[in-house]
Amino acid sequence: FLKHPRTCSVVGMPFSWGQPRGGTDQGPELMRNRGLGDYVTKLEWRLENRGDLQFEVDKPKIKYNLKNAYAVGQACEKLANETYELASSGRFPLVIGGDHSIALGSIAGILRARPDLAIVWVDAHADINTPETSPSGNLHGMPISFLMGLTDVIPPGFEWLQDYPKLDPENLAFIGLRDVDPGEREKISELGIKAYSMYHVDRYGIGQVMEHCIHSFLKDGKERPIHLSYDIDAVDPDHAPATGTMVRGGFTLREAHYIAERLAETGMLGSMDIVEVNPTLSHSDGANATVELGIHLVASALGNKIL
Amino acid sequence: FLKHPRTCSVVGMPFSWGQPRGGTDQGPELMRNRGLGDYVTKLEWRLENRGDLQFEVDKPKIKYNLKNAYAVGQACEKLANETYELASSGRFPLVIGGDHSIALGSIAGILRARPDLAIVWVDAHADINTPETSPSGNLHGMPISFLMGLTDVIPPGFEWLQDYPKLDPENLAFIGLRDVDPGEREKISELGIKAYSMYHVDRYGIGQVMEHCIHSFLKDGKERPIHLSYDIDAVDPDHAPATGTMVRGGFTLREAHYIAERLAETGMLGSMDIVEVNPTLSHSDGANATVELGIHLVASALGNKIL
Amino acid sequence: FLKHPRTCSVVGMPFSWGQPRGGTDQGPELMRNRGLGDYVTKLEWRLENRGDLQFEVDKPKIKYNLKNAYAVGQACEKLANETYELASSGRFPLVIGGDHSIALGSIAGILRARPDLAIVWVDAHADINTPETSPSGNLHGMPISFLMGLTDVIPPGFEWLQDYPKLDPENLAFIGLRDVDPGEREKISELGIKAYSMYHVDRYGIGQVMEHCIHSFLKDGKERPIHLSYDIDAVDPDHAPATGTMVRGGFTLREAHYIAERLAETGMLGSMDIVEVNPTLSHSDGANATVELGIHLVASALGNKIL
Ligand SMILES: [Mn+2]
Ligand SMILES: [Mn+2]
Ligand SMILES: [Mn+2]
Ligand SMILES: [Mn+2]
Ligand SMILES: [Mn+2]
Ligand SMILES: [Mn+2]
Secondary structure, three states: OOOOOOEEEEEEOOOOOOOOOOOHHHHHHHHHHOOHHHHHHHOOOEEEEEEEOOOOOOOOOEEOOEEOHHHHHHHHHHHHHHHHHHHHOOOEEEEEOOOHHHHHHHHHHHHHHOOOOEEEEEOOOOOOOOOOOOOOOOHHHOHHHHHHOOOOOOOOOOHHHHHOOOOOHHHEEEEEEOOOOHHHHHHHHHHOOEEEEHHHHHHHHHHHHHHHHHHHOOOOOOOOOEEEEEEHHHEOOOOOOOOOOOOOOOEOHHHHHHHHHHHHHOOOEEEEEEEOOOHHHOOHHHHHHHHHHHHHHHHHHOOOOOO | OOOOOOEEEEEEOOOOOOOOOOOHHHHHHHHHHOOHHHHHHHOOOEEEEEEEOOOOOOOOOEEOOEEOHHHHHHHHHHHHHHHHHHHHOOOEEEEEOOOHHHHHHHHHHHHHHOOOOEEEEEOOOOOOOOOOOOOOOOHHHOHHHHHHOOOOOOOOOOHHHHHOOOOOHHHEEEEEEOOOOHHHHHHHHHHOOEEEEHHHHHHHHHHHHHHHHHHHOOOOOOOOOEEEEEEHHHEOOOOOOOOOOOOOOOEOHHHHHHHHHHHHHOOOEEEEEEEOOOHHHOOHHHHHHHHHHHHHHHHHHOOOOOO | OOOOOOEEEEEEEOOOOOOOOOOHHHHHHHHHHOOHHHHHHHOOOEEEEEEEOOOOOOOOOEEOOEEOHHHHHHHHHHHHHHHHHHHHOOOEEEEEEOOHHHHHHHHHHHHHHOOOOEEEEEOOOOOOOOOOOOOOOOHHHOHHHHHHOOOOOOOOOOHHHHHOOOOOHHHEEEEEEOOOOHHHHHHHHHHOOEEEEHHHHHHHHHHHHHHHHHHHOOOOOOOOOEEEEEEHHHEOOOOOOOOOOOOOOOEOHHHHHHHHHHHHHOOOEEEEEEEOOOHHHOOHHHHHHHHHHHHHHHHHHOOOOOO
16 A cells, blocks of 8 residues: 555644643654654655644633644644545655644544554553543543544534544554553443553563554454554653653563564554654653654654664 | 452551561551552452551560561561451451561461462562571561471460461462572472572563463362462562662562552452561652552552553 | 583683773773672682783774774784683683673684584674674674674784684574664675574563574584673663663663573583673763673573572
């Protein structure tokens, strides 16, 4: 599904309205300035820089227990148009967040272009709350429920989503979960979503977890496009301190890279989000380390390897 | 063997005479104040707070290479009475130390009530010295040898122990060993005690170690009560710096929790000690982190899990 | 091949001309002063202290893209004579570096005495550049290519090497690779050298990696001497900060020891280099920790174990 010459199209999403803290919107600029593009070209991808998307920013509002729904909805509509176009033309959309609410737009667009898409969601959190179950009303904790159509609420700004295909729960896998809300736990269980929590990583090792995950997506032996939605808070706070919702007990640096590297190795990885880098939430060493880690994870996903 | 409604009976043992440093006696107060009870109830156990046991404190004495034997013996007699009563009535005795010498009392009482008890001893140390082999004379390094009757010495204060059943070596397993005295090594080998050292954890991973350990206790397929005696020094000094005998190369946070979580999952865990938290041996961040870790390990043992 | 009583012959190589930074030459003195010898004797080896070798130190020169070739060549000739004599008489040569260029001399001598030698090269780097491929011209990145005869260049000071047997690529295994130059990658692949990178350690665990490595050297079931060339930069910079070419994502303390411990357990380990400790490249805590780690790794290789 990727056309030659392989092209990585970088889309910046300087968006932070899916959660309460400013700073996540600096992600695209920081990652670009620190040399993201050089990694892309060194790994022998054609680099297409799509710039940053621009959004209408609404005044903060709460409706249906949803904070800033209109801002999120509109930004995601733009992003969905963008990723749909990129994916349709055989490019690798690389979306630089921004908070994780943008995955709603990113994945909606890619899924429309690639209906057999499988999604690997690397995150300490499940982000599958609905307006009904969310303890906070922050939309970065709900993109999956909207993608799957788990709620009947159509917030203002989300109308466009009805014309997009719904994500089938069996085409998603979580990796790295360790902080899951009660309502999320129920949904994961009811819908039978593949969920590799840190319990599984500790029990089986990241090597076996990845094999299990990959094979579960390839039951019939047929190749299919994979999207990697990487929330930097999946990594342990020791290594990624500049993020909004740190949870101890996360991935080591080595595991964090291995996940991306192993997916790249399948030859089926065709798109990626990297989200929740927030440089304002750590001292400057921590911020730099987190930005750099984000870039390195992208590099691994694009095929960087040791041997 | 646990009666419904499931009841967790918290017994404080502010006792530090099994080793030379003051401070371990603050464990029960610190863990209670930091919200231990809330975790218990949130996990849907009935909480029974048994308060702290009171002891006669003797002047420091040395006899038979045993420091403060009388203090240890008397305190353990009281604790054995307490845990016997609790275990007999189908409750979950949760003993908050204090130093590890208190496991002599804790386990003696539980073993009397539950003769088919299996013990998982999570520790950097083997605590199986006898008065004859101990390099230090500190009783927190000897509880297992007294429980198994490996010495003929009956120190003052230990007379009661003769009326209690002896622990059979095949009903104990060590996990996390990495600092073992020569005399201990011999005893472990002679008695054929199951000992999973860090060598085994590195070689097989904590997942396989726990499976091996659990299955070795269930050869005939019959369920049996398990006691978890958790010395916080099993965890790496990076994560548990506030303890008296730190040894590098310990468990990661994730492994430390996994052990307790996996035992909880068996449905057979019926009692626990958490010991050797000593807040005076680290700066305040380290002390807080260690106390909190103690609470989180208890929570995992009581059934806290991600999904 | 080791004669009884087992004798460990410690050879100091205070040599730093294989790379640009001073300080690595302090390794032998620091490790001796910190008690290396005591570990050796405690582990029931006879200790033979061979002192430090003395070298002609040339003025820095560059020829054939080789920095200080004459200094490296001459020092390695002396060391090769020394290790040949020690290995021939059934002793365990323990070479304390110094930078990794000295492995050229160390291994040349041992290989001459033990033609069926297998080499385990523990390193973040592959050290298999030739003068033609080396980006830096530093000889500590090339010892393997000279041992295998991968270049036709005979630099001044390297003439002696022609009388020594060549290392067969199938008798070498890398463990811990994570920073490999393009020219090295090609050579490893062309020659089919066994290379366990951090990718393999993450995927399979260090336990399985070591089993695979050891069994690959023992295909016909016959025992053979093993040489361990341990570059301290294989260990993560968190634990070994005092070294010249740190690469993140290295071995944990536990893995670092396990490698040496598992090789000792085979009964076939007959010689060792420990190199690239450079105390001047870290603050004093980091320098002390790195020196101590070096000693502990030697102790593990000489048979130190938990149980
Ligand atoms: Mn997320
Ligand atoms: Mn998250
Ligand atoms: Mn203990
Ligand atoms: Mn201990
Ligand atoms: Mn090296
Ligand atoms: Mn190296």
